[in-house]
Amino acid sequence: MADPKQQVYPLAPATMPRSDQESATNYRSEQAMKKKKRMKCLAYIAAFAVLQTIVIVVFSVVFLRFKTPKVRMEQVTITNIGNGNIVSFSARVTVKNTNYGRYKFDSSLATITSGNGVVLGQLAIPEERAGARSTKRILVVGDLASPTGDSNGNLAVTIAANLRGKVEILRIIKRKKSADMLCTMTINLPTNSVQDLACK
Numbered sequence: 001m002a003d004p005k006q007q008v009y010p011l012a013p014a015t016m017p018r019s020d021q022e023s024a025t026n027y028r029s030e031q032a033m034k035k036k037k038r039m040k041c042l043a044y045i046a047a048f049a050v051l052q053t054i055v056i057v058v059f060s061v062v063f064l065r066f067k068t069p070k071v072r073m074e075q076v077t078i079t080n081i082g083n084g085n086i087v088s089f090s091a092r093v094t095v096k097n098t099n100y101g102r103y104k105f106d107s108s109l110a111t112i113t114s115g116n117g118v119v120l121g122q123l124a125i126p127e128e129r130a131g132a133r134s135t136k137r138i139l140v141v142g143d144l145a146s147p148t149g150d151s152n153g154n155l156a157v158t159i160a161a162n163l164r165g166k167v168e169i170l171r172i173i174k175r176k177k178s179a180d181m182l183c184t185m186t187i188n189l190p191t192n193s194v195q196d197l198a199c200k
Contacts, residue, residue, distance in 0.1 A: 066167050069103050069130060070096040071181035072199040073110075073159060078192045087144040087189070089121065094137050095163065095179065097130035103177065104129040105165030110181065112144060115156040120144040125161060153190040159183045 072094045079088040089112070097103040110123040123142040130136035149155040161181040166174045183199040 064169065064173065065099075066175045066177060067098050068177050069098070069105075069163070069165075069167075069179040071161065071163055071179045072096070073181065073183045073197070076185065076194045076197060078187055078194060080189060080192050085146055087147050087187070087192075088141070089123070089144055090139065090141045091123070092137050093123075093125055093140050093161075093181070094135050095128070095130045096135045097167075098133060099167045099169070100132050101167050101169030101173070102129050102131050103165055103167050103179075105163040105179070108161055108163050110140065110159050110161035112142070112157055112159050114147070115158075120147055120157065123159070123161075125163065147187070147189060149187070149189045153188055154195075155187045155189055157185060157187060159185075 073091050074094060075092040077090045079090075081088055093110070095103065095105070105128060107127040108125045110125055112120045112122065114120055121142050121144045123140040125138060125140055128136055128138060144157075147155050159181070160183075163179040163181070165177060165179075167177050168174050181199065183197065185197040186195045187193075188195060
């Protein structure tokens with residue numbers, strides 16, 4: 001039987017101090033894990049940078065590509081007044097804006113000339129704005145003074161106008177754009193009809 005006065009000491013842990021080889025292996029493993037984490041982080045940063053570049057390029061190509069609006073004339077109406085000395089002229093001017101920003105243009109005048117270059121009258125186009133990717137329709141009226149047609153009463157006319165304005169994107173980016181209108185038509189004075197209306 002053991003002596004109760006005898007002191008009992010706990011056993012020493014069974015672990016043995018690691019050798020230099022084990023320490024080196026663990027150090028290399030830790031370094032490899034850190035390197036792997038750094039590479040993964042760099043890969044994420046590179047992917048984000050590529051994505052940002054693609055977004056910027058697409059935005060620049062699609063949204064920041066400024067196009068010249070198209071100005072045309074349609075629905076022309078002729079009324080012969082004043083015993084044929086004056087012809088009342090009304091039409092609808094369309095401003096087609098294909099940009100991703102609104103097109104704001106200043107007031108302008110459309111000049112009506114006959115086939116031999118004589119100015120017959122002018123049409124006032126008021127200051128307006130065409131929304132992004134939309135068409136603005138404007139009613140214009142005027143008078144043609146002393147129009148003279150050929151033997152059949154046909155009068156060939158040309159209507160020209162220039163709109164000066166700016167395309168605005170996000171109300172920050174602005175670009176000046178001038179839009180030209182050149183329309184030709186034949187007016188039959190006896191019947192007050194319009195034929196062969198063409199714009200470019």
